Amino acid sequence: MSVRAGREFLAIPGPTTVPDEVLRAMHRPAVDIYSGPLLALTDGLLRDVARVFGTKGRAYIYIANGHGAWEATLTNVLSKGDKILVLESGRFAIGWGDNARRMGVEVEVLKGDMRRAVRPAEVEARLKADKGGTIKAVLVAQIDTASGVVNDIAAIGQAMRAAGHDALLMVDAVASLGCMPFEMDKWGVDVAMSGSQKGLMAPPGLGFVAANDRAREVHKKAGLRTPYWDWTDREGDLHYQKYAGTPPEHLLFGLRQALDMLFEEGLENVYQRHRLLAEATRRAVGIWAEGQAIGFNIIEPSERCDTVTTVQLNGYDPETLRAYCNQKCGVIIGHGIGDLSGKGFRVAHMGHVNAPMMLGTLSVIEIGLGALGIPHAKGGAQAAIDWLADQVKP
Numbered sequence: 510m511s512v513r514a515g516r517e518f519l520a521i522p523g524p525t526t527v528p529d530e531v532l533r534a535m536h537r538p539a540v541d542i543y544s545g546p547l548l549a550l551t552d553g554l555l556r557d558v559a560r561v562f563g564t565k566g567r568a569y570i571y572i573a574n575g576h577g578a579w580e581a582t583l584t585n586v587l588s589k590g591d592k593i594l595v596l597e598s599g600r601f602a603i604g605w606g607d608n609a610r611r612m613g614v615e616v617e618v619l620k621g622d623m624r625r626a627v628r629p630a631e632v633e634a635r636l637k638a639d640k641g642g643t644i645k646a647v648l649v650a651q652i653d654t655a656s657g658v659v660n661d662i663a664a665i666g667q668a669m670r671a672a673g674h675d676a677l678l679m680v681d682a683v684a685s686l687g688c689m690p691f692e693m694d695k696w697g698v699d700v701a702m703s704g705s706q707k708g709l710m711a712p713p714g715l716g717f718v719a720a721n722d723r724a725r726e727v728h729k730k731a732g733l734r735t736p737y738w739d740w741t742d743r744e745g746d747l748h749y750q751k752y753a754g755t756p757p758e759h760l761l762f763g764l765r766q767a768l769d770m771l772f773e774e775g776l777e778n779v780y781q782r783h784r785l786l787a788e789a790t791r792r793a794v795g796i797w798a799e800g801q802a803i804g805f806n807i808i809e810p811s812e813r814c815d816t817v818t819t820v821q822l823n824g825y826d827p828e829t830l831r832a833y834c835n836q837k838c839g840v841i842i843g844h845g846i847g848d849l850s851g852k853g854f855r856v857a858h859m860g861h862v863n864a865p866m867m868l869g870t871l872s873v874i875e876i877g878l879g880a881l882g883i884p885h886a887k888g889g890a891q892a893a894i895d896w897l898a899d900q901v902k903p
């Protein structure tokens with residue numbers, strides 16, 4: 510017996526649910542790439558991507574996923590033998606740094622762990638000790654999708670200035686852009702990157718990079734530049750150059766629709782919606798945790814992010830729970846990755862999500878916990894309902 514017919518809920522931290530409006534916007538014939546509406550579409554998208562990043566700097570759109578956008582950032586500002594500092598708080602900044610290492614960059618990891626945010630004071634101390642200024646860039650993820658942590662990018666930027674160090678601050682905003690504030694210029698971020706398939710509600714396939722003037726100055730001397738990723742090439746006047754070849758037309762139509770939907774809702778409301786649905790999830794997990802088998806991965810409540818909740822499951826197989834939720838009830842929750850592989854699960858509340866989707870997802874997890882006999886206190890879904898009833902006023 511299953512109750513999974515109907516629309517499947519994809520509650521994994523990317524790709525996220527693509528709105529029907531976005532799917533429809535892509536369902537159209539290809540258009541000319543040398544003239545006509547595509548040219549204005551590109552100009553508008555570059556402007557609006559920069560707007561979402563919070564920068565007056567330049568934006569670049571790549572046909573790539575997040576890993577591609579990582580490579581775009583690295584090749585444009587670094588040279589072989591340069592040294593960078595990677596701030597650990599999960600898996601993703603580490604992965605970005607690993608790619609840099611494979612490109613001939615010397616990588617130092619500022620030790621952190623899977624259960625907490627980066628500590629800005631430690632960044633400041635490390636940079637102060639770098640008297641010769643050998644560190645060329647600092648890499649950090651705003652939200653790490655493996656651990657479920659949110660890092661305070663403003664405070665990290667402040668720490669770098671307090672250290673009097675001029676390394677570039679480079680931020681991975683794949684799991685946060687369009688879900689929570691990102692203020693590239695205000696926070697002193699020099700290079701930021703993201704992807705289309707998470708908070709930005711579009712299909713996978715577009716990578717975004719933003720760079721300020723300082724980064725574009727460093728770019729002029731970067732030795733790792735390659736034709737496809739190169740910012741200078743993409744700043745050329747010809748529309749064709751902006752994508753280093755044929756534009757990903759249909760993804761661009763979809764992205765336009767997704768951005769229009771975000772702006773129409775209002776970014777402040779979008780961010781607040783994420784906060785409320787994330788907290789509803791945390792209320793549920795907090796109740797379940799009373800049964801001792803379940804717990805938050807991120808120890809400090811204020812460091813838990815608003816796009817994904819990473820949950821530890823002690824003594825029980827999370828894959829059994831994931832399979833139950835999927836096969837019996839039509840909800841796909843994320844598996845644990847990195848240190849949490851086989852030891853936890855992740856619930857995404859990212860992008861095109863609303864109250865019924867999250868309450869449905871949380872209810873299904875609670876059904877699964879009950880059906881599988883995993884110890885938990887009952888009433889997690891009810892706690893999420895109570896939270897939303899208290900916050901979302903008539």
Ligand SMILES: *Cc1c(COP(=O)(O)O)cnc(C)c1O
Pocket residue numbers: 523574575576577601650652653654681682683684704
């Ligand atoms: C998903 C994700 C990535 C990688 O994106 P891909 O599109 O899968 O290459 C990088 N960083 C963070 C924080 C992510 O969540």
